[in-house]
Amino acid sequence: MEIQNFFPVWNKLSHPQQELLRQHTTARSASKGTILYSGSTECTGLILIKSGQLRAYILSPEGREITVYRLFERDICLLSASCIMRSLQFEITIEAEKDTDFLLILPDAYRQIMEESAPLANFTNEVMASRFSDVMWLIEQVMWKSFDKRLAKFLLEESVIENSDQLKITHEAIGNHLGSPREVVTRMLRYFQNEGMVKLSRGRVILIDRDQLNALQDT
């Protein structure tokens, strides 16, 4: 996977811009558990994930953690290059949650091209907006703590009704049961999948950790 595969706007960059980006990009790898960035270290750069998994989390003064979001193959980690935007002012830690191969783009080169190129600036905007949305979603979970429990409860009940761990049901149908938009259901199911509670496939939700779902609905 090359740098151009990560940027849908690659062909809207000039050849000199493409070259400059390539020259400031290196292939790296990090073993599971490696801290790739933390709020207090210098600006690492943009991380383009070729394979593996990253976790972004914040730390309390007492050392408690909360996962803000996860990043997977083909995702771009922007906050590890927070210096490219002076208004990004918060501390976050990025760790390799699995062995990870990635491309690293140095922040100065990226910023330089972003300042010239509207397509790259707008693409960067979309990446940030996506992370921003993840964080807003997390706030809602943290504040209201209700939909995840309701969904866990619903899946367990359906599983009893169908006498199966494989539920043939669309996200829209679940949303209709719970009075929630399909998008919200999809997002929460993906979160459940990341947490190893379910597996999603076309038209199906497969329960793979009933204990964890049970624990969730009871919290």
Next chain:
Amino acid sequence: MEIQNFFPVWNKLSHPQQELLRQHTTARSASKGTILYSGSTECTGLILIKSGQLRAYILSPEGREITVYRLFERDICLLSASCIMRSLQFEITIEAEKDTDFLLILPDAYRQIMEESAPLANFTNEVMASRFSDVMWLIEQVMWKSFDKRLAKFLLEESVIENSDQLKITHEAIGNHLGSPREVVTRMLRYFQNEGMVKLSRGRVILIDRDQLNALQDT
């Protein structure tokens, strides 16, 4: 206050771009309590605050609210034009917390120019990064709920020590007392000021609502 006063990058736009923005900008006003935008209504546009105060908040399914941030004179409200970025996917409500005069830029015109103009796209990025930072700060408050109490306690104690509601102390000095970076202190003090608990002036923190500070430190 005209549209160009809100955009530090105004002079980096072409004359046709400036004209297009002006043609799609109208002066509006909203009385206290007016809902200017909510996640379910259509895309309102960018709101440039000439005077007054806006509040952005999220709502729980049960109707509980939490303020995500406030916007004041000269601020730009971007999330009321969330349609300009397809990756901004969350529901937020914007209300006029005081009688507010503002300029409204229609989203299509703004998006069109942002797609052409790297300076405008990068400026928009900075505005979003700033709101993103506000939200991350809120998560930390919500999750760890400690620094605000420690700061309230500290101010009340200092006030007893100095036998005055006017504390001559720098934010850095407070940070040194509490083991926190100056920026964190400044941010929390501004929050206290917005909440009417203190007033900030050069080198001073004036306690104006001891009851509220007391209530805070005891929560």
